[in-house]
Amino acid sequence: MRRPLRSLLPARLLYLLALAGGLAVIAGWYAFGAPGGAHDRYVEGVIGAPSRINPLFARSNDVDADLAALIFSGLTRIDGDGAPRPDLAERWEVTPDGLTYTFRLRPGVLWHDGAALDAADVAFTIAQLQAAGFRGPPALAAQWTGVTVTVADPLTLVIELPAPSAGFLARTALGVLPRHLLTGLDPAQLAASPFNLAPVGSGPYRLAALDARHAGLERYAGHRGGAAALRAIELRFYADRAALEAALAGGDVNAALLAESPTVEGLAAVAARADLAATALVRSGYTMLYLNNQRAPLNDPSLRRAIAAAIDRRALLEGTGGYGAAGDGPIVPGSWAYAPGQWPAPFEADALFDAAAWPRGTDGVRARAGRALALELVTNADPAREALARAVAAQLGEHGARVTVVSVGAAELIARRLEPRDYQLALFGWDTEVDPxxxxxxxxxxxxxxxRNVAGYRDALADLLLEGARVTLDVDERRELYRRLSERFVEHAPSVVLLYPARVYVHPAALTGLTDGLLFAPADRFRGVEGWRLDGGG
Structure with a gap:
């Protein structure tokens, strides 16, 4: 959803902007490539600096991941709804048992150095992940355990799985490495290879300059889909959020992905720039109010449904600034697998509490058999989370539940509360994978x-639906299984999804082509970057 920056600010602060006046737009460039007009180059600020611009290691560094997304490409790419689409592979076939995938690569694809890309490059990349000496993320390597890869011919790759996996195709979006530049390198040495700061990929942009201040990328004229519309993209590196917001306000950059909870001051500073707009990109994760299904009184689904009804999730969203989407079920809205849940409305909550045998006492607090409905809500000591927890407690209080908010450190929340399931209510958030x-x-x-089932939810039908959905390859059948799971989630209310958070992406108002699909990772803001334009230029 694209909005002017002013619309993201509380009304009480807008008058300050009139006093501040216009800010100078200084869109200077570091020297790389041929000079060009403002219509064909893009300057974005990021927090941090690159260390290993390599898709096998980029998960631990957002700047690495940003650059890798622009420089490399995979067999598939992930669309905004999470569905895999063709990229280096123009098509694929799957055997009926779901164990063998045959990929046919596009002919004529070239690396940025002009060498031909073929199936052996893909096999080489997967072999690095499977090597005993691989120094990258263990979770990434684990995705390829037991997988057999065969190069049938230069444009045909056969991948055999040890067991069917409906989410396998999402893994094949991993960027492919150039075998001709890395052959002979021990997998254990790959993490420290000079290649990681001088990468050669097959994506829409190639690295043209890199120093401690910035990375300069120029469009690759030989890209298989045609050259990107923007001639160049520059990423400038900043130490922290304050420095980035200052650079954005001062005109040193014209784009930035803001923190999940951007400061009002930071938004106010950049809102004076009429040349900027903002797009809220919903993350593929959720902020959850966990209800401990293993502990009384929350082991009663009728009480859990009353609690779920009492929480006005749209009001909570507005209270956090309106970024993201109001909570619903276990699948994020915008995913191909999403099915909306038919939750009871807040005005139905009192009747549901009464039906669950928790009537109000004379003091207004609900009780059963002389025991008040008094609950502890624990969250991590983060100002935004604490404010959200207080808002949840207030909403439940309006319906007769007495809720006490307790804040602890994030590490303590996980190790001493969530993992041992030692809580009643817990407010926390998780990111989800690309596959839903x-x-x-x-x-x-x-x-x-x-x-990660920290709610302790146990239901035989839900288990069957989950088991079936992860091995069913037919998308329509899988979507139906998730729709039924959503119904079961509403029926049992094992927990309450409060919000699907978003990141605010500030960018030139003249930018066209930006997609607003789900943000599975921060680098996904560059999805479809080949089609971005400024003022219609190219």
Whole structure:
């Protein structure tokens, strides 16, 4: 959703902008490439600096991931709804048992140095992940355990899985490495290779300059889909949020992905720039009010449904600034697998509490058998989370539940409360994977730590739906399984999804072509970057 920056600010602050006056727009460039007009180059500020611009290591560094997204490409690419689409592979076939995938690569694809890209490059990349000496993320390597890769011919790759996996194609969006530049390098040495700061990829942009202040990228004329519309993209590096917001306000950059909870001051500073706009990009994650299904009184689904009804999620969203989407179920809106849940409305909450045998006492607090409905809500000591927890407690209080908010450090919340399931209510958030499979969060096998079913939800039908959805390859059948899971989630209310958070992407108002799909990772803001234009130029 694109909005002028002023619309993101509280009305009480807008008058300050009139006093501040216009800010100078200084869109200077560091020297790289041929000079060009403002219509064909893009300057964005980022927090941090690159260390390994390599898709096998980029998960641990957002700047690395940003650059890798522009420089490299994978067999597939992930669309805004999370569905895999062709990229280096123009098509693929899957055997009926779901175990063998045959990919046909596009002919004539070139690396940025002019060498031909073929199936052996893909096999080489996967081999690095499978090598005993791989120094990258263990979770990434684990995705390729037991997978067999065969190069049938230069344009055909056959991948065999040890077991069917409906989410496998999402893994193939991983950027492919150039075998001709890295052959002979021990996998253990790849993490420290000079290649990681002088990468050669096959994506729409090639690295043209890199120093401690910035990275300069120029469009690759030989890109298989045609040259990108923007001639160049520059990423300028800043130490922290304050420095980035100052650079944005001062006109040193014309784009930035703001923090999840951008400061009002930071927004106010840049809102004076009429040349900027903002797009809220919903993340593929959620902020959850966990209800401990294993502990009384929350082991009663009728009480959990009353609690879920009492929480006005749209009001909570507005209270956080309106970024993101109001909570619903275990699948994020915007995903191809999303099905809206039919939740009871807040005005129905009192009747649901009464039906659950928790009537109000003379003091207004609900009670049963002389025991007040008094609950502790624990969250991590973050100002935004604490404010949200207080708002939840206030809403529940309006319906007769007495809720006490307790804040602890994030590490303590996980280690001493969530993992041992030692809580009543807990407010926390998780990021989800590209594939919408919520098995890890809600299947009963994941109740014991370190499983992520911290709510302790146990239901035989939900288990069957989750199990079926992760091995069913037919998209329509899988979507139907998730729709039924959403219905079950509403029926049992194992927890309450409060919000789907968003990041605010500030960019030139003249920018066209920006997509507003889900943000599975910060670098996904560059999805479809080949089609971006400024003032219609190219």
């Amino acid at each position: 499979d919520p098995y890890g969060a809600w299947h009963s096998s994941q109740i014991p730590a370190p499983g």
